[in-house]
Structure formats: structure tokens, C-alpha cells
Amino acid sequence: MTQLGLGIVEPDTVFGRQLVGFFGEHGFTAELHGEASLLLDHLPSRPPRMVVLGDGGGMGNALQVLRRIREVSLVPCVLLSGKADDVSEIVVLEAGADDLIDRAVPLRALLARIRAVLRRAEWGVVEAVPAVAVNGWRLVPLRRQLLRPDGSECLLTTAEFDLMRLLVDAQGRALTRDDIALGVFRRPFRAEDRTVDNLVLRLRRKLGPKQQYSIKTVRGAGYMFAGFSESGRRVA
DSSP states (O other), X not given: OOOEEEEEEOSOHHHHHHHHHHHHTTTEEEEEESSHHHHHTTTTTSOOSEEEEEOTTOHHHHHHHHHHHXXXXXXXXXXXXXXXXXXXXXXXXXXXXXXXXXXXXOHHHHHHHHHHHHHHHOSSOOOSSOOEEETTEEEETTTTEEEOTTSOBOOOOHHHHHHHHHHHXXXXXXXXXXXXXXXXXXXXXXXXXXXXXXXXXXXXXXXOGGGTTSEEEETTTEEEEOOOOSSSOOOO
8 A cells, every 4th residue: 555644743742653653554654743843844845745733732833833834835734623613613724724623533533534635635646527728727637736827826725726626617607605615625514604705715815816706706695606807807
């Protein structure tokens, strides 16, 4: 079995070693870092396939580390927290994590969640869906890339790419917030949850001001991809 590398940041060395041993039994190589700086030093040049970030040093510290990771890398990242409530989930996802998982979850469930994030972020998996071209922009599912007309890459997180692909696949049809929550976060939408709206906002910002109308808000329905504009003018 091909070994996949995990970078684990966990101040609690007992728990960290337990994770390393468990993942090792299930086809993963894992490197334990008691200090985040040890991971950050080589992240740009030698990134792991995924970062598992523990909040043993406190949620505030974990979020700070997560933001530093996102400054240099789009590596998939999950945060293990003793406070995995709805509010924390929103904050963590908005900070750039791909998932928030309760530290007390059974290790088998943790493994399943990590494998799910890796499947979503996997590069090199052959897919039946070809690259989709819209007014010079190209969405490449094979490489999970969004390319601008000049060939440069619009860097998206795992969740942002999944949202972009959902919208493009449904072009001309509005997706409800529940459609997006299920398609991106694999859970039903909750009325008090702003995660979907904030994800749409972040994606719009990534696309740039000339494409601000590419993702339309459909009042009472949700969001719809209206196509990329050639000149930045409003898409009808």
C-alpha cells in the first residue's frame, strides 16, 4: 500500500504518539511535531499530504498556526479540537481548515474523516469530467485547478474548489445553501450557520473584482454560477 505522509502538530506528546502509531497501522506515514515551527520551517519545500493540527496549546494558538500555514501552502488541513461546536466550526473553516474534528472522536471515525478530506483534495486521480472552459477560464478537475485566461492559477482551498465545481456543474441553475453544505462540507445546512455564505464571499474575492457577478445571489433560492465575464461587465 502506498504510504501517505501526515504532518501532525500536537503539543500533547502522548496523544500525538498515539495518532502516529494508529495512522501507521492504517497505511500512513506520520511525522509528529511538538512545535508548529518545526513543520512551518519546511512546509513550502517539503509539504506533507495533509496537516493534522491539534489545539493542545489552545484554540487561539491553533488558529494562528492555521493562518500561517495558509500564507504559504494550500495543503489539506484538519484541526482537532476539544471544542468542536458550531461556532468553532465556522471560525476554523473560515480560517482555511478543511475540517474541524472533535479530539474525543473514535480513532476509526477520525481516520474516515481524514480519508474523506484527502479524497477531495487528491491530485492525479483520473476523472470522467474533462476540463471545463468558460470565456477563457478553465476548471481542471483532474488537478483541482482553476486557471485564468492568461494561464495563471487562481489558488483555491479544497472547500473553495469544491464550491466552484458544484456551481459550474449546475451552471444556469441555482443551488440552495443545503445543496452547497452537503456537497462541500458533507453535512446539512443549519439556518444559523454562515459558513456557506462566507465561503461564497471568499470565492468571489478569489475570482477578483472583474468577476464579482459571476456567482449570483438568487433571492429565496441560493447561489448560481452565471458564467465568467469576458470584460468584467455584469453577466445577465
